[in-house]
Amino acid sequence: MDAADTENTTENAADGTGEPDDSWGEVAPDAARRLLLAAVEAFAERGFHATTTRDIASRAGMSPAALYIHYRTKEELLYQISRVGHERSVRILTEAGNSAVTPADRLAAAVRAFVRWHAERHTTARVVQYELNALAEEHYAEIVALRRRSEEILRGILQDGVAAGDFTVPDVRGTALAVLSLCIDVARWFRSGGTRTPEEIGELYAGLVLRMVGAPAFPAGETAGGEGRGA
Amino acid sequence: MDAADTENTTENAADGTGEPDDSWGEVAPDAARRLLLAAVEAFAERGFHATTTRDIASRAGMSPAALYIHYRTKEELLYQISRVGHERSVRILTEAGNSAVTPADRLAAAVRAFVRWHAERHTTARVVQYELNALAEEHYAEIVALRRRSEEILRGILQDGVAAGDFTVPDVRGTALAVLSLCIDVARWFRSGGTRTPEEIGELYAGLVLRMVGAPAFPAGETAGGEGRGA
DNA sequence: GTCTATACGACGATAGAC
DNA sequence: GTCTATCGTCGTATAGAC
Numbered sequence: 179m180d181a182a183d184t185e186n187t188t189e190n191a192a193d194g195t196g197e198p199d200d201s202w203g204e205v206a207p208d209a210a211r212r213l214l215l216a217a218v219e220a221f222a223e224r225g226f227h228a229t230t231t232r233d234i235a236s237r238a239g240m241s242p243a244a245l246y247i248h249y250r251t252k253e254e255l256l257y258q259i260s261r262v263g264h265e266r267s268v269r270i271l272t273e274a275g276n277s278a279v280t281p282a283d284r285l286a287a288a289v290r291a292f293v294r295w296h297a298e299r300h301t302t303a304r305v306v307q308y309e310l311n312a313l314a315e316e317h318y319a320e321i322v323a324l325r326r327r328s329e330e331i332l333r334g335i336l337q338d339g340v341a342a343g344d345f346t347v348p349d350v351r352g353t354a355l356a357v358l359s360l361c362i363d364v365a366r367w368f369r370s371g372g373t374r375t376p377e378e379i380g381e382l383y384a385g386l387v388l389r390m391v392g393a394p395a396f397p398a399g400e401t402a403g404g405e406g407r408g409a
Numbered sequence: 410m411d412a413a414d415t416e417n418t419t420e421n422a423a424d425g426t427g428e429p430d431d432s433w434g435e436v437a438p439d440a441a442r443r444l445l446l447a448a449v450e451a452f453a454e455r456g457f458h459a460t461t462t463r464d465i466a467s468r469a470g471m472s473p474a475a476l477y478i479h480y481r482t483k484e485e486l487l488y489q490i491s492r493v494g495h496e497r498s499v500r501i502l503t504e505a506g507n508s509a510v511t512p513a514d515r516l517a518a519a520v521r522a523f524v525r526w527h528a529e530r531h532t533t534a535r536v537v538q539y540e541l542n543a544l545a546e547e548h549y550a551e552i553v554a555l556r557r558r559s560e561e562i563l564r565g566i567l568q569d570g571v572a573a574g575d576f577t578v579p580d581v582r583g584t585a586l587a588v589l590s591l592c593i594d595v596a597r598w599f600r601s602g603g604t605r606t607p608e609e610i611g612e613l614y615a616g617l618v619l620r621m622v623g624a625p626a627f628p629a630g631e632t633a634g635g636e637g638r639g640a
Numbered sequence: 641g642t643c644t645a646t647a648c649g650a651c652g653a654t655a656g657a658c
Numbered sequence: 659g660t661c662t663a664t665c666g667t668c669g670t671a672t673a674g675a676c
Binding site: 461462463473474476477481482483 | 671
């Protein structure tokens with residue numbers, strides 16, 4: 179309970195770049211961090227309900243009882259993973275959405291970064307995005323609020339683009355949902371051994387989305403590069 | 410085991426239109442059908458592993474033991490749901506993909522029908538698309554083959570469009586995956602009480618996808634109607 | 641074909657020694 | 659803070675009467 183309260187989300191703000199998978203780099207005692215990492219792997223592989231606390235503990239090289247020194251329940255592990263993951267999602271979208279001036283550049287940056295995170299950290303992202311309904315009622319409500327913020331950020335960019343006459347979108351709310359949905363689903367199908375790198379998928383998707391919203395000067399996106407060209 | 414072998418997938422080929430949710434209309438004895446329906450609901454609500462056989466049986470108005478008269482294991486229920494659902498997916502894509510001449514019309518029809526099914530039958534679709542990895546090894550392999558066929562159908566349409574000069578797609582394989590992914594994810598977020606009908610979402614998505622692939626004469630799709638206008 | 645009763649294992653979580 | 663041992667519960671699946 180004590181150790182689980184990870185306030186480290188402000189550090190390492192350089193976004194997902196490089197390392198295997200430590201968005202958890204600074205979780206309180208080392209044992210708590212190892213348990214969290216083990217839980218992420220197990221939940222991603224088998225799902226929350228199919229994962230046993232014995233499995234998590236043994237992956238972390240500990241006895242079944244050791245888990246309960248650092249976390250009150252199995253669900254609390256999921257909650258920590260989910261909370262930190264969603265906070266990171268919101269931050270990625272916020273920062274990318276503010277990193278440029280024109281709506282097209284902002285949208286491209288947001289999609290690029292969001293997709294990249296879902297591919298690069300697909301193990302974490304899978305748990306964050308697809309194990310939501312295993313959360314306790316109160317925790318679920320908290321997470322849903324974070325998800326609504328992500329939705330609003332994206333909708334804001336689309337609205338700005340429409341207002342500026344840069345995008346042509348008949349249904350802003352529905353399109354924002356579709357874009358988010360497209361990005362999130364990357365976590366479901368992405369595999370590490372595949373032919374495309376997270377960067378390539380981010381670039382491909384940024385192009386697809388810009389065309390979806392009718393951004394001009396985007397008849398067929400280049401396969402890589404072109405940092406923020408679009409409007 | 411006997412009753413579970415539903416060969417009725419050839420009937421009712423008019424695709425998902427109307428009724429609450431009986432893609433299962435003709436499963437052998439009535440009790441087996443009720444159990445299947447109960448399993449779909451329970452799996453969609455809580456997930457496969459969180460659902461107990463007691464829960465399924467009681468939803469069907471039966472004792473816990475009754476389930477095993479009609480199905481050997483809980484996993485066999487999931488397998489039947491998954492198999493029938495994936496067969497239907499392939500058929501929807503095949504028929505819609507053959508229902509028109511130009512690649513743009515074919516793509517629009519495929520997306521429209523596929524999305525509509527995922528929204529209309531979102532309970533079934535949720536199980537079909539998101540409980541895959543709870544399947545036994547052999548069943549999983551069979552289902553993956555069906556999924557590959559869906560992928561190939563969509564990729565075929567995109568290739569035809571590129572060959573005909575109607576689409577501009579830098580990465581056909583990646584884009585086919587993205588389109589499929591976009592449609593599938595509808596099952597995750599769709600709720601029955603929402604503001605949009607399955608038809609409206611299908612229409613919206615068909616427009617978004619046509620723009621994604623650079624189909625000409627699609628600067629901003631109309632919100633509804635326009636059966637197969639696009640190229 | 642459906643029931644009641646139950647075998648048997650595994651799971652989440654705790655107790656208490658070290 | 660970590661261990662071994664264990665409690666109580668509930669899960670899937672079966673046995674046998676009706």
